[in-house]
Amino acid sequence: MKRVQFNRLTSHVAPLLMDDVDTDQIIPARYLKVTDKQGLGEGLFAEWRYDRQGNTDPEFALNLSQAQGAEILLVGRNFGCGSSREHAVWALLAKGIRVVIAQSFADIFRGNALKNGLLVVQIGQSVHAKLAEMVVAAPSTEVTVDLASQELLIPDLGGVQFAIDEFSKRCLIEGLDSLGYLLSAETHIRKYEASHE
């Protein structure tokens, strides 16, 4: 069962330096009336990206020309709080985001991201502050994310280690759907059921 693989990526960084960005902001509910995962990029940050007339707001961080084409999104703390909608992850992926770097993530968002090949990287406050300053001052700054070595390579700062659970890392690198693991445990599940009737 092949899924999106993730190994190593180098990109400039789009900064959205806010805390507590909830999934209603990442994609508002009116975009959730779909039965597939297509076309959700349009709803990404819709409350902020568009003005009242539905035109693109040129001042919104991700609409700036220097943010275009960035595969890494840098956000503040507690990213993805609120609703469990996985559409938030699909919408980010649809817009070409492959890595989100934050000071922290909400639990459900983190799980959803990792199951879709969207890498979430949590870093400490001081590195976060330096990285934020750097990408705001020099938007073309490129950062490399290396999953195998669990390292961010940031110019001037060098390598910054990040944590990820072993299982998610394996799934991402090998492009495995974690459902495969559950299915392979079927006899254990049936045994559990039989002993808990």
Next chain:
Amino acid sequence: MSSPKTLFEKVWEDHIVLQETGSPAILYVDLHLVHEVTSPQAFAGLEQKGLSVSRPERTVATMDHSTPTLPGSLAELDGAGAAQLRRLEQNCARHGIPLYPWGDAQQGIVHVIGPELGLTQPGMTIVCGDSHTSTHGAFGALAFGIGTSEVEHVLATQSLLQHRPKTFEISIDGRLPFGVTAKDLILALIAEMGIDAGTGHVFEYRGEAIRALDMEARMTVCNMSIEAGARAGMIAPDETTFEYLAGRRFAPKGRDWDRALERWRDLPSDAGANFDRRFTLDASRLSPMITYGTNPGMGIAIDGVVPEPESLPASEERQALQKALEYMQLEPGQPLEGQPIDVVFIGSCTNARLSDLRLAAELLEGERIAEGIRMLVVPGSESVRNRAEAEGLDTVFLAAGAEWRRAGCSMCLAMNGDRLGRGEYAVSTTNRNFQGRQGPGGRTFLASPLTAAASAISGKISDPRPLLARRRAR
């Protein structure tokens, strides 16, 4: 003797199918609740892989998020929302999953009907593609929201990959004062703890104030655990729980009931059980709460004032508050009492059960809502609606000038057409005041049903206590 365990640990350990090193635990799921918005891609995934639903009898579906709250039938609906509802109907029919469709006498918000039907029981693991699944923790179940990939996992295997969360004891001592409800309690707790305090943890609410709550009030508390970032929120089952469950449609009966009771009585945390973290709150000093900002942690006592950004320590916090106040069009230092509003919404999985509607009706009886106020009362389920109507609550709401609707999520997330206009202010008994949550450009003040009803009468944010005192003195 084994070491003392928490309620969470007992339920968690009892549901471990397999725990291999380097992998998350495989956790068995007793009950999987499904709704129209977060399930279609999961069913499609199953079909693409040629898989079937492992335990349809442990799966229950309802339509709630985008269903209209005016009478009608699915056949008359069109558009994307209707297509999603039809897809759920097809998926349930194809896989033999029981469904409470729009128009059914048992239909309602997924977190209202689970408990109501007796599906939600102590000691269970319960999941749903919905973050407010934490509601079911009020029964001593381990209940949490999952994403759509996980919905697919549970459909296919009736189990889930989970890293073990940490435990967090929330002690609420003292008794809630007059006019202060479970909603105020949880809003106060989130305001004090912050909206990410619970990340990676499962709350267990304990203490005198929690014991004193009835089941519906306990559900209100557990419902908003996710707004403090917690994975789940649990309350140990006790006589209040058992009394609520006895005789419900899917609750165990006869000898099974006795056996279940025996198991359930073993669930509460053992004396001396250890929690990873602790937080204490004194219920007796709480007031009715109201939010002023754009997340549920931005709340104050109803007689308080909007905080000043300068009073906050970190620059990020100052900026966030400024941004929130800009969106809300409120001034730092201003009182919220007396703030004019446009809409009052009583509904949602937080506060649309019979006891919530009774509280609102108690204040509204014989009153009229203020000129120019639009008030929507949306029961949490059709069964709540029927019981409310049997008591005449609908008459109270209608006579007061409110709209009395069919069950559903409605204006809580504004997917079904019920929504705020741009710039409108609402006092809402829901759980999220996020920007645009109740309609693009809409501005939400979260509060209890009492505060919502009092505010509807005056047309301004109002402390419900004086009116309630007059009512109760009669």
